[in-house]
Amino acid sequence: MxxxxxxxxxxxxxxxxxxxxxxxxxxxxxxxxxxxxxxxxxxxxxxxxxxxxPHVWDMIGRALEPATSIEGAAPVWLAVVQAALVTLGTATAGLLLGTVVGILLALLMQRFVVAEWAVQPWLILSQTVPLIALAPLVVSWGGRLQLGPVQWETWMSVGVIASYLAFFPMAVGALRGLKSPEAAHTDLFRTYATSWWTTLLRLRLPAAVPYLLPALRLATAAAILGAVVAEVSTGHKGGIGRLIIEYAQSGSADPAKAWAPIAGAVLLGLFAAGLVYLLGLALGRYRRQEETA
Missing domain, CATH: 1.20.5 (Single alpha-helices involved in coiled-coils or other helix-helix interfaces)
Structure with missing residues (x-):
């Protein structure tokens, strides 16, 4: 082929x-x-x-029409794209934070067996907390924080919630990848008295790439989902989650319009997954084992 x-x-x-x-x-x-x-x-x-x-063609046609009856109003599709970009930016911040936290936890658990025994159960338990209960707490705690001139804003709470969903697949995938090198390879590095740091950079991190890419795909989807749900829960305006609520309020009078932000959220997830796929192509030399990972 x-x-x-x-x-x-x-x-x-x-x-x-x-x-x-x-x-x-x-x-x-x-x-x-x-x-x-x-x-x-x-x-x-x-x-x-x-x-x-509504019919699919009705939803497509409504997306091309102005969002409101006000003269000069932007079309629905443009409003959805603008909201999706806001959510993408917040979700990206959450994904970066979740990735850093997840990889650091994986490094800790790989380095110390006791840490793995202590941390891994809490990782699993962390994913049982519903976002509906978590979002008000994050907003409340964040509102009390102030780092010098930087004031905590609502979008930061949304990013933290997105990172909360993203860090788990990254931690699990990174830990599995860091522990994936064969015993013969680790024994060889140990024979040459190679330090843990050098072994990490030369052996464990390259071997972990086939595991990190699938984990990153899951984390990206989780970050997008967390950002959308958090926008609804926290009332953060400008994102695709809030737009879904706003358009749904006019669903009885304009049902085709209400589906536009939902489709936008789906396309946002596909776009984010496509970016991760491009990253995987750039790291192609490390992906030989991904099919069997």
Whole structure:
């Protein structure tokens, strides 16, 4: 199989997945009951009315129209893009913080077995705390902080919450990668009396790349999700999460408009995943083991 066809295969599969979702949406809208499907009094499938499920082409057409009736208002798609960029910036800050914390914890656990026994259970427990309960605490604690002239702002709370979701996959993936070198290789470095720091730079970090890239993909998705949810929970304006709430309030009068920021959030996640994929291409020389990692 040609190299070009291998590289384009994920793109083709992704496009086929999007097309399949459109067909499924329109097929259910055409064939499903207007009031949806309920089982034992619980709704399991949505209504197929235009209020509940607008046509795909109606949503696309609405995205090209002005967001409001005010003269000179920006189109919906532009408002969504601007909000997505705000969320991307906040999520990137959270991802960087989560990556640094996750890798530092992994280094600590790899260096000291006692630290791994002590820290790893807390890593797992940390992911059981719901964001709905965490967001008000972060905002409250952050509001009391002031580092010199720097005042704590709401977007910082959103970034901290995003990092809270991102650090876990990075810590687990980095720890697995740092412990991946074969015993023969580590024994060779030990035979030459190589320091832990040199072994880390020359052996463990290069060996960890095939594990860090999948972990980074998960962390990126988690950071985007955390930022969107945190924007809703904290009331931070300007991001895609807040735009979802604002557009949903006019859902009964303008249902097609309410789906635009949701689609924007999906595309934001795909864009972030694409950036990680490009990073993986740049680190191709270290990715030989990624398929089996």
């Amino acid at each position: 040609a190299v070009g066809s291998v590289r384009w295969r994920p793109v083709a599969l992704g496009a086929a997945g999007v097309l399949g979702l459109v067909v499924l949406w329109e097929g259910y809208k055409a064939l499903g009951p207007a009031e949806g499907v309920t089982v034992a009094g619980q709704a399991v499938l949505p209504r197929t009315t235009d209020l509940g499920m």
